[in-house]
Amino acid sequence: MYGSRVVGVASAVLVATWTSFGCSSSGTASKDGGVGSGTGTGTGTGTGPGMTKGCSPTSACGSPHDAVACLGLVDNKWLTKFGLRMTELDLTAPAALTTGSVATTVGGGVAPNNAACNENGTGTFTWLLQFDTSAMTLTTGGARPVADPTKGYSFDDEMISQGTSSILVQPAVFSVTPDSTGHFSVATGQDLNVPIFLDATGSSVLVLPLHQAEIQMGTLSNDNNCIGSYNASTLLPTNNCQPSPPQTAFTDGAALRGYISLEQADTVTITLLQESLCAFLTGNATMYGTSTGSTTVCKRDAGGHIVFQGDWCAATNMAATASCADSVQFAGKFAAASVLINGSVTGSGTGTGTGTGTGTGTGTGTGSGTGSGSGADGGTDGGGDAGNDAGTGTGSG
Numbered sequence: 001m002y003g004s005r006v007v008g009v010a011s012a013v014l015v016a017t018w019t020s021f022g023c024s025s026s027g028t029a030s031k032d033g034g035v036g037s038g039t040g041t042g043t044g045t046g047t048g049p050g051m052t053k054g055c056s057p058t059s060a061c062g063s064p065h066d067a068v069a070c071l072g073l074v075d076n077k078w079l080t081k082f083g084l085r086m087t088e089l090d091l092t093a094p095a096a097l098t099t100g101s102v103a104t105t106v107g108g109g110v111a112p113n114n115a116a117c118n119e120n121g122t123g124t125f126t127w128l129l130q131f132d133t134s135a136m137t138l139t140t141g142g143a144r145p146v147a148d149p150t151k152g153y154s155f156d157d158e159m160i161s162q163g164t165s166s167i168l169v170q171p172a173v174f175s176v177t178p179d180s181t182g183h184f185s186v187a188t189g190q191d192l193n194v195p196i197f198l199d200a201t202g203s204s205v206l207v208l209p210l211h212q213a214e215i216q217m218g219t220l221s222n223d224n225n226c227i228g229s230y231n232a233s234t235l236l237p238t239n240n241c242q243p244s245p246p247q248t249a250f251t252d253g254a255a256l257r258g259y260i261s262l263e264q265a266d267t268v269t270i271t272l273l274q275e276s277l278c279a280f281l282t283g284n285a286t287m288y289g290t291s292t293g294s295t296t297v298c299k300r301d302a303g304g305h306i307v308f309q310g311d312w313c314a315a316t317n318m319a320a321t322a323s324c325a326d327s328v329q330f331a332g333k334f335a336a337a338s339v340l341i342n343g344s345v346t347g348s349g350t351g352t353g354t355g356t357g358t359g360t361g362t363g364t365g366t367g368s369g370t371g372s373g374s375g376a377d378g379g380t381d382g383g384g385d386a387g388n389d390a391g392t393g394t395g396s397g
Helices: 099-109 277-279 376-387
Strands: 039-043 082-095 126-132 137-143 158-162 165-169 172-175 192-197 207-215 253-262 289-292 295-298 328-338 367-374
Touching: 082 137, 099 192, 126 328, 137 192, 158 207, 165 192, 165 207, 207 328, 277 295, 277 367
Parallel strands: none
Antiparallel strands: 039 367, 082 126, 082 328, 126 137, 137 172, 158 165, 192 207, 207 253, 253 328, 289 295
């Protein structure tokens, strides 16, 4: 149940250790504390962590046990305030952002740059989500590129110059209450300016001015670490564990929607293309654009109205009609994985449990073990890891 995952007011990070004979699992709490304990017994086959199947991450990836399903960087279990970062963004609208070099740049920027986890993106485009289950809120917005993602991210809050205008970039706060199965949706959309940083220094940026932005049909994992999952079983080592379209590295776990006003987009310049965002969104700047100095902007009629007709109406926040087509729809799906958002970690928990499990490794064997832990994960890992990691290995695997 979701409610049982978020008990307490201070965070804890569990550091697990294990041995191969008569295995035990123990933990120590760090960061803001947390007290929990648990014992468990189990039998296992093999020597525990280390053996990979297909494109499953190895221990070099460093993803915590409970976050490995989405290659998360931290363990959010038991926390009441915690963060995730989008790892995949699959846009379906506007059409101009779904194909071509810009789409490749956006997709590659969202993908983390962590070769040890088979993630070969640039990691420059960061879109964060911060849940606060006590306040029942979801804060979302962009962040500047960081040199070391393991040290965390911070929401971007600044004025960014875009062509003839300056745009205030800051996160938006939504009322969100995930249910007992982790399902959540935003009830009311908000304006959200999302910065797409195009290089590691953050010197090149494109701001997407979204209106009525919403997150819908989201599912947060039981341990608060994942939205969606990593497709380890379908990726191929022969392709360096990289997806071949239409294949994706992650299975999406939530949907995005909103719209972009063509008038506002005409004030945003894509420096790399020397086009306004409006001219780019038309998909045909030759037909719908006109040159003003060194930049192509949207062509206008004698009344000053943009000639290009969008597929969305801002006044109704619905599909365009013959009398209202002043915007383009923004829509897509995404996956996200746990990260540290600076200042976001609070919560604690206690728990006890028992568990049994099997593990695969470099050999085969059977064994039993007991485990105990202190820290937020005591109840889960004390039992779960004792079963998973116990066992002495013999033979070859």
